[in-house]
Amino acid sequence: MYKKTAMTCVALGFIVLGLQGCATAPQGMTAEQLARASEVEFVRPYELSRTDVEFISVGPVQGQSCASHLLADNASQEQALMEMKLAAAERQANRVVLKQCRQDDNAGCSKRWLCEGDAYQAQPLQ
Template sequence: MCNKTVAMLAGVLFSLGLLQGCATAPQGMSAEQLLAANQVEFIRPYELSRTDVEFISAGPVRGESCASHLLADDATQDQALMRMKLAASERQANRVVLKRCEQDNEGGCSKRWWCEGDAYQMMPLQ
């Protein structure tokens, strides 16, 4: 009986997590893009020295969130991070080392967040 309750609770929490993820998806990002971005994980720079896996550089990546006028959706750091992860997935990467995120009002945006990092494909040793 207890296992059924735990399984049901886990299912509900998983569903809520999926709904929350959809609610925070950047505008203009499809469900496929959101899924691809969610396959990319952030790692710390020191993890690149691991000896049990191989990291292949996919190059620098950038993500941006822009509110172009007062009636536009607010630019958020989360949206910029998600777009950066999408850029990494488009390069077949599955890991990103975040370098920096900054907020400004450049590029025709009344508010803009942008994030930069380095993308990597983490692979098991062969």
């Protein structure tokens, strides 16, 4: 009986932690920034050739997540992607083509995720 109860508690703990991670905004992002970033969608490069939408390039964008020391939160790819979407939103873009994400230890970070892409403003043809 004890083992079954302990295993249930451990399983519930993992579920709660998983839900908590999904419910919170990435490190350092306000609710307003999160809302603006969520308005930007990822598209695949071949989608830029659609004939029912005009894609206007607004330039390259990037986002990064940095863990600067041992006590800092871990750098995450999710955070870097959200930062990239926020950078696109600041340029009035609503679509991003992801070029790459990579992990390194540059720019004064002990761990860093850097994501790069191209931002576009998608407008329906009239």
